Amino acid sequence: PQLMTTSTAAAADFKPAVIYDMGGKFDKSFNEGVWNGVEKFTKETGVEVMEFEVTNETQREQAMRRMAERGATIVLGVGFAQADAIAKVAADYPDKQFSIIDVGWLDAPNLRQYVFKEHEGSYLVGVAAALASKTDKVGFVGGMDIPLIRKFACGYVGGVKSVNGSAAVYQNMTGTTPSAWNDPAKGAELTRSQIDRGADVVYHAAGGTGVGVIQAAADAGKLAIGVDSNQNGMAPGSVLTSMLKRVDVAAYETFKDAMSGSFSSGVKVLGVAEGGVDWAFDENNASLITASIKSAVEKARSDILSGKVVVHDFMSDTKCPY
């Protein structure tokens, strides 16, 4: 492999690869979002993308190396958990291109990093949640207890409080290990307890665990808010909206750029302004989103765009002022 001298990929030997993280590409959430972008790319260009789903912690680096060795010209890592692996492998394969989502702190000439302003999107759905709640109590279920998820929570609280300063926001985290991304039973448990305490809208940022959140909310006749992908269709009539984190865009863009030779390294930050985060409105939740909710959310959106509202980023100071 060391002998290989691939420069910028010519279309013929262009070989993209993606490494999904634990939870798998059908987690109905984060990884699935990436998969959607990958599918779109394949459909448009006809180029097959090599895929691998990590199922345990030790596989990440090996999978990445294996992709590089099997001739991949660009490798996309999904999630911050792959940061260390990609840093090592990118250094060992300087003539290959790498890209990673949710990581913004690495530095390599052949590595592109995507960071999202989840707090902005969460703010938007927080506004919707506060308006849709009849009890003035809303919930948040996070996956693994890490700053990134606190960032979601904080933006959400900000949105809720901007509408109703006295509303209660119940918050729970699922766990401290990566298995917290894939524990729907616990997600359902936590949601039930929040609902029993009066919450009637529950937002999740918990990957596969969120399936349980949506299920529990639907079972109880309450509302859930999806995350990452558009989850409105998972339980139509029970999902108020979804906080879209356009990881599909990141995936699609990465491969598109690499294929056309316009791949660049560095950190890309995607917020509301860049179309990287948004809220979902479609036929599945049309009946839930009243005109007043819609206008309030759109107003919040334009306020963020105009800079009138600056949503606090938890990760900037690990504090949440709301």
Added chain:
Amino acid sequence: MNASSLPRWIDIGLLPVLNLIAALTVAGVIIAIIGENPFVAMGVMIKGAFVYDGALGYTLFYTTNFIFTGLAVAVAFHAMLFNIGGEGQAMIGGLGVGLVVLFLDSVLPPLLVVILAVPAAAAFGAVWGVIPGWLQARRGSHIVITTIMFNFIASSIMVWLLAGMLMAPGQMSPETRSFADGINLPLVYEVLQMAGFSVSRSPLNLSFVIALLACFGVWYLIWRTKLGYIIRATGHSERATIYAGHDPAKIIMLVMAISGALAGMMSLNEILGVQQRVILNFTSGYGFTGIAVALMGRNHPIGIVLASLLFGALYQGGAELDFEFQTITREMVLMIQGLIILFSGALAYLFMPAVVRIYSSLRKPTGSG
């Protein structure tokens, strides 16, 4: 009709092979059921394990893990102790490596830190083995149950530490910071490249050599020392051991310490060999696979090396399956492993009646003639 009435080559050669064939046959049928060609899959696996550039290195890398955990199970087995706590002992061994390195890597020269980390892995693993040993020897609690519980306890301790005080600042995964540069066991490909051979990169490292030395050590201990003799005696008859003037409780604790130390040393391969930081779940079930390895290897170091090689190939080849087939993932390997444990462990003597019948009908004509 029992094992001792058969020649050794049948007992330790033919029967294990038959069991393996049975397990692989069932696995093949399942692969066929899910719509893939088992022979193609087998071919991919073998290629993935031995043929590709660097594949052999990976295979031997996994083999190293299995040698350690297999030896751990086997040593305990010689004292008739069923140590299924290898997983937890390996985790705690890794913790030992981590603590030593994280505390010392800024003060001591790398080489010295590495030299200290090796016994730390063994010592921490030994502690995690000796506690269930003590509970069995002195308090009469069943070692199987306590070692199961200790796996969970170890796992929780690791989560608690790695997601808590040992978590690297600014990190979002439950893992420690990376070790300082140079704190790792030499990689085999690097050493060979320095010696002028062209070898492709793989994580195979010095632990493999340590594992082989451990094999020899275990063989020597069990069959060439008085302690080994007493360990085996304890396994067969505690009463006879007491009669002979030894304290079985002490032997049990000692054996569990040795067993735990071997399991703990598995972490050398993963933590000090490749990861260079302590991560969660680096044991990945290797501790449990060690049981299969010991069963297949009939608790003998040579058997264990062979069985480890088989499982190493299965793991590495299995990863290759993952790349080649949409429908097959690593879990296929887990399934095959389950079948192997079933056939070579619980159903070890499934084929014996038939083999005995065939053997005695073949032997009769020559015997009487």
Added chain:
Amino acid sequence: MADLWLQFVLTIDATLRVATPLILCAMAGLFSERSGIIDISLEGKMLMSAFAAASMAALTGSPLLGLAGGILVSVALSLIHGFACVTHKGNQVISGLAINILASGLTVTLGIALFAQGGQTPFLNKSERFTDIVLPFAEQAEHVPVLGTIYKEIISGHNLLVWVALFSVIVTGYVVFRTTFGLRLRAVGEKPEAVDSAGGSVSGLRFQAVIIAGVLCGIAGTYLSTAHGAGFIREMAAGKGYIALAALIFGKWRPVPALLACLMFGFMEALAARLQGVEIPVIGNISTDLILVLPYFLTVILLAGFIGKASPPRSIGVPYIKER
């Protein structure tokens, strides 16, 4: 204060839900181990049946067929266990371990082949699951202080299988201690040769016991994927089989104490879930990982004879071999 009380009641409510699979598995283990067969394959049977039930429910749309599928598959694994341990007198721990590992691998492998969703089954909608049964007057009861809350939150609003689990304790108690079958079952776990010489069949009884264990584990697995959860995900048993085993030991192989142990362990889990990442006044952030390890820790302490003494059935783990 009122919220604290409500929180407490809700935690108890959650305890019941979390403890349900533990109770079923503990009763399963009780039958098996009382007959002398160690069953560490509770975990694997539960996992496999969770998969089978969810697949069946997803394919047919019927949770009852899902239950049937779950039970069937779990019993099949029990029969493998029986074949290895009873018929071939193999090592019971090894057989159990093999089944657990096999189940881990097989569920994902088959799941991918069937649904191509990374080993998961499709998300089950309401009609494909066992949904909660709200008892009459639950809403009205809300206004009655204390008792009303307890009625509405704890007693009402559980799915069928939660009731089945509680009922299984009564049935287990009755069958094991009040019937002649139970007498033989216990005898065969204590001293199989006594049953043999009294004209009973040791193998027959042990097979019956493992089959009953299979049925109960099948219900537990079904609960995980088609009642409590909405679909199968890999490794969804997540050590519950081992916790149930611990509860069984903690309950000294008796149904009611085992039930209490399950509830205690369930309570710890429910509590831990609620405390995760929550700042508690004065104490601060409690490590829920350490709460979750308590069941295992307590079992070790118990087994070591520091709190009471748990003595297992005398012939447990020993294959019955008449002729050497």
Added chain:
Amino acid sequence: MADKTISKARGDDSSPLAISLDNINKTFGSVRANKDVCLSVVQGTIHGIVGENGAGKSTLVSILYGFYSADSGTVAISGEPVRLRSAADAIAAGIGMVHQHFMLVPNFTVLENIILGHEVGSDLKAGARQAEASLKGITERYGLSVDLQAVVQDLPVGLQQRVEILKALYRGARILILDEPTGVLTPQETEQLFDILGTLKAQGVTILLITHKLKEIMAVTDFVSVMRSGEMVDHLQTAQTNPQQLAQMMVGRPVLLDVGYQAAQAGQAMLNAEHLTVTETSGVTSLSDVSFSVHQGEILGIAGVSGNGQSELLEVLAGIRKITSGTVQIGDRKITAEQPASPSEVKGLGLAHVPEDRHAMGLILPFTAAESAVLGYEYADMMGGRSPILSPAVMAAHCKTLMSSYDVRPAEPSLKSNLFSGGNQQKIVLARELSSQPDILLVGQPTRGVDIGAIEFIHKQLFAMRDKGCAVILVSVELDEIMSLSDRVMVMNEGKSMGIVRKADTDIQEIGLMMAGVTAASPRQQKAR
């Protein structure tokens, strides 16, 4: 020929047969436990079976009880041929059995044990009540009272045996098999058992009694059959035979009870035991206030019914068991509860120990003979002292030497210990212990399950040790063995010493009485201490 002896033994051809076994064969692995065995038992009689250890008695009756299935042969009960595939078949045919090792669930009540496998209906309580009622009739009829609610493990052995008999009768047994029922009983309990058997016989129950004790055969049976190494040797009417004849039939040649005892000159005391007491964790006192000493060049025999503290005594002396109170003095070393000695320390004091149970203690069956031959001597000088290394070559050479000087056959050190016959296994143990040149030798049941040729050899070795000046303590439940080897005899009963007598001053009758706990040694003999 077999048929002739049966009819001869029966005496009265018209009496109906309860059991007839014809050409029964049974093989365990390579052991032929029963070879063409025939047996006829007349209804309403007590029929004894005698034979040495391993003669195949238990195997035969287990086949009759459907517990084992015969390889070939037929069984007829009351003239009807039956197929006995399981115990259930035998029970249905009216056969009940009291096994050598009781088949009772220890933590069940008496009642639960009795109804187990033969319950009425599926509800336990209702069935138990019904059973209780019908049991009342049985207990009254045969005078077998026992508390039905008691938990079996709390009952003394004699009562447990009574439960076994009740169990059989409750199942409607008309034929009752008892396998060595008196081995575990005190003389009083034995008396009571024989009374019960008498009552049963009077009620028309047929009884098949297996025992080693010829006295018991003479006392209670009507007929007796003799087995030897898997074969039926002869059938006799008890009234027309005597113990000498039976013993000769059992071993296959005239019994040489005495290997030629010659009084020895005892020297100084080598071991002094004072007020030895051992209390088990269960609270049972297994050894109580035992005092004795043993001298250079003498054999002190310890006699007693099995289970009266002899085993505990040996283990205490060997350092295996802890003393509760009292002392053992060996040379200058005083072993007490406060200053216990380990088996290795005791060994260092010049003591060697041939344990009672060679399978569980004396040898490690899966080990090779070479390995078994160093058990307990791993750190002895010939094995390289404290060196941690074990040399297979040295072990094999050592074993080879032992094998040739003690005539172990086959003389093959690499053979697994369990592949040697009982006698040869015992010779390996003996060789190992005697070759350490001990000053004190503890020997437990040296000839249990050993053939007569080996017995003579072993006895001669013991005499040789004595004559070399070793102090020998010999435990045996075979009174004949005690009498032919010992210089003095200590008799034990319920953990106590009933006194020590000089062999020259006593006879079997007196010792028998002491074993039964009836009389202590007379003051004159007491001095023999």
